[in-house]
Structure formats: C-alpha cells, structure tokens
Amino acid sequence: MGRRKRKQQTYKRIKRVPKIFTCPECGEKSVKVENIRKSAIATVKCGHCGLTKEVLVNSISEPVDAFGDFIDIFYVDQELQRLEKRLIQLKKNNEWGDLALSYSILSDICKAKAAILLEDEDNIDLDAVNEWKLKAEKYSRLEKDVLMNLDTEDLERGVRSDEESLFDEHEESGGMRRKKKIEDIFTDPGFLEF
Numbered sequence: 085m086g087r088r089k090r091k092q093q094t095y096k097r098i099k100r101v102p103k104i105f106t107c108p109e110c111g112e113k114s115v116k117v118e119n120i121r122k123s124a125i126a127t128v129k130c131g132h133c134g135l136t137k138e139v140l141v142n143s144i145s146e147p148v149d150a151f152g153d154f155i156d157i158f159y160v161d162q163e164l165q166r167l168e169k170r171l172i173q174l175k176k177n178n179e180w181g182d183l184a185l186s187y188s189i190l191s192d193i194c195k196a197k198a199a200i201l202l203e204d205e206d207n208i209d210l211d212a213v214n215e216w217k218l219k220a221e222k223y224s225r226l227e228k229d230v231l232m233n234l235d236t237e238d239l240e241r242g243v244r245s246d247e248e249s250l251f252d253e254h255e256e257s258g259g260m261r262r263k264k265k266i267e268d269i270f271t272d273p274g275f276l277e278f
Contacts, residue, residue, distance in 0.1 A: 103117075105117075108155060109133055110130065110133040126145070164190065164194075180233060191224045194217070195217070198220065
C-alpha cells in the first residue's frame with residue numbers, strides 16, 4: 085500500500101525594519117538609535133567611529149525615521165552645493181516651477197544650518213548664525229519673485245481650462261484652431277489607447 089504524501093509547509097519570511105544601520109562616515113554597520121521612546125530627542129550613535137547626533141522625534145517615530153533625519157543632517161552641505169549648482173541650469177532653461185522649489189529647499193536648509201549652529205551652547209558664533217538666516221531670507225525672497233514671474237507668464241500666455249484643451253485641436257498646417265466634437269473624439273480609434 086502506498087502512503088499519502090504530506091504537503092510540504094512553506095514559511096513566509098517576514099521582513100523586519102532594521103535597528104542597526106550603516107554609518108555614513110566610516111561605512112561600518114554600527115549605527116544605533118537610542119532613547120527613541122523616552123523623550124522627544126533621540127540619540128543616533130555610531131559604535132565604531134563615535135559619530136553622535138541628536139534628532140527630534142515624535143511619539144510615532146521608529147528608529148529608521150530618526151536615522152533618516154540623521155542622514156539628512158549629515159549630507160546637508162552636499163545637498164546645498166548640489167542645489168546651488170542646479171539653480172544655474174534651471175535659470176538657463178526657464179524652468180520656473182523647479183526653480184521655485186529649489187529656492188524653497190535652499191531656504192529650509194539655511195534655516196536648519198542656523199539651528200545647528202545654535203545647538204552648540206558653548207561656542208555660539210552669532211555672525212555665522214546671522215549669515216545663514218540672511219541666506220534663508222534671500223532664498224525665500226527669490227522664491228517669491230520666481231512664483232510671481234511664473235504667475236505673470238501664465239497670465240500673459242492665457243490659461244486654458246481642461247475642457248477647452250480637450251476639445252480644441254491645433255492644426256500644424258495653418259496654425260488655425262478647429263473645434264472637435266465630442267463624438268469625433270470618442271470615435272477616434274486611437275482614443276483611450278495606451
């Protein structure tokens with residue numbers, strides 16, 4: 085007599101959020117987040133090179149969130165340089181929306197740099213703090229100017245509603261517009277083709 089074969093059980097592996105992270109300075113997997121549940125400030129510390137930073141957390145923050153804030157703080161100088169280089173390209177291409185976003189991010193970075201300088205209670209350099217605050221105000225002002233320029237450009241071009249753009253078609257030959265009827269759009273074989 086033959087025996088029945090048992091169905092082999094498969095176990096689904098559950099992926100867990102890591103609690104130990106890679107250090108951006110030394111490259112070792114030895115960064116741990118401490119005091120995440122005890123207060124509004126968590127300590128992110130590398131056990132290998134000793135790099136330590138305190139970051140703000142809230143009641144629902146996890147260690148990975150605190151580590152993400154730590155990485156943002158660590159790479160803020162590189163991001164500042166990258167965005168300042170990108171501004172030149174955006175101005176040249178007249179990409180006003182991206183330019184306004186870049187100015188906004190630069191303003192936030194400058195405010196964060198001023199806050200970081202104020203954290204060190206022993207050696208507060210007020211001149212450097214004021215310099216970062218002035219840069220933040222300058223970028224905020226430039227963002228407002230770009231947004232005003234963008235609004236003015238839209239008004240000069242004339243803003244069309246979605247309904248108008250759906251039913252108007254621009255002919256390449258004569259540069260004239262002709263109205264399309266809704267029936268023509270739905271009977272078009274290319275309509276709704278992806």
